[in-house]
Amino acid sequence: MNLISAKNFTRDSVMSILHKSDGFLNTANKSMATELHDKVAGLLFFESSTRTRIGYEVAAYKLGMNTISMDTFKPSKSTGWSETMSDTIRTLNSYVDAFFVRHPSENIFNDIIPYAHVPVINCGNGYDEHPTQALIDSYAIWKRFDRLDNLSVTFIGDVRYSRCARSLMILLSNFEGIVINIIAPEQLIPDKRLLRMLDKKVRVNVITKDDLGHEDILYSSGFAPTNPSGTFTHETVIDYSITLEDVAKLKDTCIIMNPLPRIDEISHDVDYSDKAYYFEQNRMGLYVRMAILEMLCG
Numbered sequence: 001m002n003l004i005s006a007k008n009f010t011r012d013s014v015m016s017i018l019h020k021s022d023g024f025l026n027t028a029n030k031s032m033a034t035e036l037h038d039k040v041a042g043l044l045f046f047e048s049s050t051r052t053r054i055g056y057e058v059a060a061y062k063l064g065m066n067t068i069s070m071d072t073f074k075p076s077k078s079t080g081w082s083e084t085m086s087d088t089i090r091t092l093n094s095y096v097d098a099f100f101v102r103h104p105s106e107n108i109f110n111d112i113i114p115y116a117h118v119p120v121i122n123c124g125n126g127y128d129e130h131p132t133q134a135l136i137d138s139y140a141i142w143k144r145f146d147r148l149d150n151l152s153v154t155f156i157g158d159v160r161y162s163r164c165a166r167s168l169m170i171l172l173s174n175f176e177g178i179v180i181n182i183i184a185p186e187q188l189i190p191d192k193r194l195l196r197m198l199d200k201k202v203r204v205n206v207i208t209k210d211d212l213g214h215e216d217i218l219y220s221s222g223f224a225p226t227n228p229s230g231t232f233t234h235e236t237v238i239d240y241s242i243t244l245e246d247v248a249k250l251k252d253t254c255i256i257m258n259p260l261p262r263i264d265e266i267s268h269d270v271d272y273s274d275k276a277y278y279f280e281q282n283r284m285g286l287y288v289r290m291a292i293l294e295m296l297c298g
């Protein structure tokens, strides 16, 4: 069983993982020895990561598992060549019980899936998807609202090239009564293919900051330092970042989310608002990652 895209989620599969995550949260974050003690998670992270990589490492330790890590293909000293991803996968197949992969290429799984004999989990592939972050985000939303139906979510920033925003939008489209609002410069509104797919299941509106105030969740997508639409001026980033002035327009019950790392898309003084939910959202990640590890390696 692989976990490559949020398109593979169903309402039932999402809820099953969230309930499993809740089981781990309710064990009060204690280290526990399970039947996973002889399992090994293979962390192949070819892009930097704090939360996802360390999050899976800690989740594995909590379950009594071990991890191995790889983050470069070092060229051989004698030939200058480095090995291929497919050979790496064929080699590590016999050592690990699942592959957790982050890579800058959107197509990387074409070089992995045909060769992998154990589950493969997408931990971020270029500008495409980050489905396990979407599970963490949905768990954090569910914990706050006790539902994933009938929610209005406003995505702000680089919504097009944010793999976290893309996967969360796709995941939420499995639920009823979802409204997705997008606040972004024109070139950073999601591509038509995604919008058409979402449009069949949820209501999608393109709005401006002046329209803030009706959403349950304000999800800051951030700005990738480089993306295919080019670089941005500092003014663009400021225009689409969240400030205390924006927070003042939000409903009392609204929460502000961000997958982190936060660069400059949320002003630091917003952290002290009771609507700032991003560090709590991050905290939920441990339990969801434990649930994913147990589900795929157990």
Ligand code: CP
Binding pocket: 048, 049, 050, 051, 052, 053, 124, 130, 133, 259, 260, 261
């Ligand atoms: N949210 C997230 O994917 O963070 P990292 O890049 O630190 O893993």
